[in-house]
Amino acid sequence: MSGTQRTDDGRGRLGSALSGLAVAVGCVLFLGGFVWGAVQYQPYTVPTNSMSPTVVSGDRVLAQRIDDAEVRRGDVVIFKDASWGDLPMIKRVVGVGGDKVACCGTDGRLAVNGTPIAEPYLRSQGPASTPFSVTVPEGRIFLLGDERMSSQDSRVHLEDAANGSVPRSAVTARVDAVAWPVGGVVERPGGFAALPGGVSQPGPVRLVVGSVVAGAALILCGAAYGPIARRLSRPARSRTEAGARG
Template sequence: MRMSGTTKKRDGHGRLGSALSGLAVAVGCLLFLGGFVAGALLYQPYTVPTGSMAPTLAVGSKVLAQRIDGDEVRRGDIVVFKDPLWGDATMVKRVVGIGGDTVACCGTGGRLTVNGTPLDEPYLGTGAGGPGGVVPEEFSATVPEGSLFLLGDDRTTSLDSRSHLEDTAQGSVPRSTVVARVDSVVWPLDGGLVDRPAAFAALPGGVSTPGPVGLLLTAIAAGAFLILAGAAYGPVAKLLGGRAKPAREKVKA
């Protein structure tokens, strides 16, 4: 009598699953670590020191600001800068005027104007300086070439370019004082990406292009998922394999 057994083999499927899980972990590590490294090179974290940018940025908010050259700044950008004439402290304000602009208050409906064009600024909120968030004080300033005129979004409390109108530059600061541009709010978690205001997009020169922070955060999240999924394959496969019924051996006489 000769006996021959045919048992269902699972080695091929097991090897493929192990290979795919290893590949998932490797790709995940690449995305996760690559996202962090690129983020560290391109971005600098900051804590908003005051409430002058409320409601856009609340006091204590954690933001990611892209390291840029001052020449890259456009109207509407929220920038981090440090000017010795303003106390040499790190500050966060919104750019409302660039070299050659005339920034004034108040135009139609009590709105801020740039070169005579009234701006819609919905980000100010109703409590940021009167109905519709208008600037309460009347002023007019011409921005020198190579400089920026900066205001806080809370126009009732912010110490900004309006507080320095008597200076030689009429409240403007050199572009060289800018060290970064705010792209994202990471805390509170509902902060998200910082929008480029539509009102400034309609002016000559438009607005700046958002940095890659969204792409980097997506890469980090995808990498973490792949690492966890790949690492979980082994224990899950073992658990499922232990529950499977063994294949019956077929016997021929």
């Protein structure tokens, strides 16, 4: 066997080993990403336009499973409460226990504990309801839809004993991203950031998607190495054999 053949064989073995490693690592990332996503997130189909334009009817969203201690103002949450029909609903948290929530000031803005809140996610900044002012009981949250003109939210239940609020424990998940049609991550609103507790941090959806995409890429590249390497090696072998016959 010539030196050239031995070198080619060595490179071939190294390439095969690296391609096998790429496929193995890719499988770990790909499957691990799916498992991680299944543990962290639950899919949810938005039933109405009450949260338009943030999410609209028919959108498929990924909602991170959280416990009640993780709920923050500004979060778009999925919850279920018997007094609201006992069905999964989606709204935005604008007040937590102890907050005084009022609407609307002379500029049409919502105020929490006397602080006007910038809400760039609203379709319209103008007043969209009869003025109200409530104090949220401890352990509960006050929720509004982003489409204030039509949303059936805490304002509808203001006459209830709990001032339209629902228990924190009613929240099952926080919307992190729009999966279909592809809409990206649902940003945390900065308007609530200065209030005590601040806003929540984004979930790991980017890391989960990155793991799946990177895993798929490694699997494809590793699997493609063999056929490509064989095709590229054929002309070289043909030239070597021709030279040996000559």
